[in-house]
Amino acid sequence: MGVEKNIVTDTISGLFEAQSGGPKYRALSAALRQGIAGKQLGNGTQLPPVRDLAWRLGMTPGTVARAYTMLTDEGLLVAEVGRGTFVSGAPEPRPPLYISLPQEATPEGAEMVSLFTARLPDLGQLALIREGFQRIASQDGRELLDYPSALSFAPARQAVVDWLAGVPLGGLHHEDVVLSHGAQSGISLVMQAVLRGRRPVVLVEELAYPGFRRAAELMRAEIVSVPMDEHGIVPSALADLARRHEAQLLCTSPELHNPTVTITPQERRREIAAVARSCGFDILEDDSTFLGESRAESYRALLPEQGWYVSSISKTLTPALRIGFAVAPQRSRTALRRVAENGFFGLARPLADLTRDLLTREETREIVRSVRNRNAVYVRSTVNALGGFDLSWHEDSPFVWLQLPAGWRAAAFCLAAEQQGVQVRPAEDFAPRNGFAPHAVRIGMNAQVAMADFEAALARLRQLLDNPPEQILV
Template identity: 30%
Template sequence: MTNWHPHLPEGKGPLYIRLADRIAEDIATGALGAGTKLPPQRDLAYDLGVTVGTVGRAYALIRQRGLVSGEVGRGTFVLGSNPGTGLEEDVKPDLDRDPRTVTGQAGTPAVSWLQGAMTPPRDTEFAGTRISIPAPESIRFDSTSAPEIGQAEAIGRLTADITREAPHEIASYTRAVPDSWRKAGRLWLARSGWEPSEGGIVPTTGAQAAIMAIIAATTSPGDQIAFEDLTYSSIARGAALSGRPPVQVARDDEGPLPEDLARVCAQKHPRLLFVMPTMHNPTLGLMGAQRRKDIVSVARQYNVSIIEDEVYGSLRNTDLPPLAALAPERTFHVNSLSKSVTAGVRGGWVASPLSHAQRVYTAHKMLTGGISFLLSELSARLVLSGAADEFREKIQSEIAARHELVREHLGTYDMNAALDAPFLWLKLPEPWLSGTFKAAAASVNVLIDDEDEFKSGRSDKVYHRVRIGVTNPMTRTETARGLAIVQSLLEDNGACYDSFE
């Protein structure tokens, strides 16, 4: 470890940015050489008289600039002078020369990035609204994929069987859907006494690809799609990107308000309604039997089709009939393996009205390039072998166990939580704002989602809530550590509020 101790430059900008700029400058001048280990965040914070969060944000910023790398349990290390170029780490820039003429051993520009903000080039990250590659020490509460409970052994065994039994199919494109894939979809989508017709089953590459295929198959650019004002907004963004503007419908704890849906239908004429009736994301709401009937009644009155997203609903045991059972002629029922079995396999299915099944299949192929034989066959075998149901039961037990940790650390706070839900919807105490709390948590390497992540469009409504997913951390120990950090921030009551602007 170096004895390096930075002198912070004066300025009006945020302290963490000034600290990051100083670190970048010292790396560029050679004061911090390649391989140098930076001081632990707490030690540097103590030496500088700042918060640990300030140092954490500075380290995160220089990591984003490609200047350092973090290794769990080891610390933060300075990379070579031009990461990713293939140059030797001991190539030093000549700061008195035109950067365009300074070359490394391979004859490529070594320090052209010294121009401007002294930030090295890096590939643009198309990560959406969430951090795709966080710091190695980050705890990801911004994801709700199925927890790791030993799925790999069964997946490895089934994959070996497939590669041995179907080498030609793996080597080629998938041009037909085997009956077994449709049978698996029918079994996985069935619930509460309802079973879809196998003829309407469309295998897909996960739920989101399925929903976008439904949108493409049933609407045209310019058609509007109705969403609750608080929902899984990635679908609303995807619809807008494809030229189908989202329109907002007011909701309560059960879902869309029928009278407001009728108003929107009369005024805006949407072609589709997107809902999550059995476990709403992010509020955990459950749509009751009468509300389901009312929504179907409005949809029929205005000839609106329904996308019923049951990705989280497969974790909840209920006798309530799906909307597809009440209105099979206009409901597209969607589910996948991502929340209740395994996300990496990307297995999903649509139960489509028979009149649209082929259109959905074709639209999915056009949008995605077609389904993977290996992954689709693997998904079907997981379901047909009974392994998927076994994993779902184990995951339900794991989620319940992690909610005991939630109760231990956050039990005194106002929240929507349930033992079958992989996330909770936490009400923040004064003076916290949702976005500010998200930034505060990120500064100490805990990633959560603020309420704006779930708004289907601009809205004046303010909930002062955040969503915390509990299934993505590898272990319960890591989950408990992250919840303890969240608890500490809540108890801090915004004492360092000005650090998170």
């Protein structure tokens, strides 16, 4: 019997060593799948105990247990109490993941084409979410009788850490992560953890995601806008305002600025980080809109003691589940967790379990790639239609930024567009109440609209742009 166990361990070890890089649990699960598919690990084969295999492969027992659990959920392994884990054989072939084809027509009755914000097409998310809930429903449900705890959320937090493996966040442990109800909830949690005093000051870009201001207002904070140029926040202006107002927090989106599609380059980020270090304020980076791979170090990596990071799955999978995550500097992770626990105990346990399930599946990454590619198709269509105007865009951005030609004001243009059956968002929605807003609009990539209808809406916008109003109002 001992010889047989050694053979199985050697087989798994050889398969594991042949895997490419990436998280160890994913490499081990891939090795086991390969061994089962190739019959090296036949039906009924008993796998090594978790601790034994962990020692042999040089990883933690928790990593091995996670790989075993993943394959058990997939039906490839079966765990028997008191006996161990066994190969159950290949499961019944699953139907291919449903990927919807582009719509040929928008549903009847949809007279208005909303480009107010981005909307995702169904590229397999619905099927994946339904399957995820089914898998969760089939598990032992005794935890549903208990309050959630930091320990019970550990698998979901680790799934987030692995999901963010490609983002340069510096040293990252799952205890640095707090699950939130979308990125907006994460922003509020960070502000609660950072801001102090009766009237703290929060810095935002002169045009900024409105959620920054709304969260700051809930914290009774004073909001100060910082000038920008073509590379993002102007460091000299930032330093002056931070010192003058004794600012405690800067909220920014350097990877993809909302709404202007500005990308802050690495050198500018270093300059901004140096200002924060000198003036003593923290930086909250919202990275919930960019669909591509990270291009530069995050502020959390540049400022290990002052950098916070927030993101979600709303722009890549679905906004309906309200799954987001906030990442604290390691020295502040207790403060962030305390804010969440004191505020709402934590996510509902089924939602946390679904987060772990979705973020650890290869199909999810496939869907994200499909969403990214489909979004690029809509961006290219927009550039083809409106590229002759002052248009800022990126294929991995879910919106474009259009500076209106002479003769148009943003409010008048939005009204005229709506009369033509197209909704777009004016620049003033991103400006402070008493601040300056350029005559510009943000156009969202609504991939739920059939391409033919999307292009027709763009043609109507172009017709308006080509024919600004001639009358002078007095």
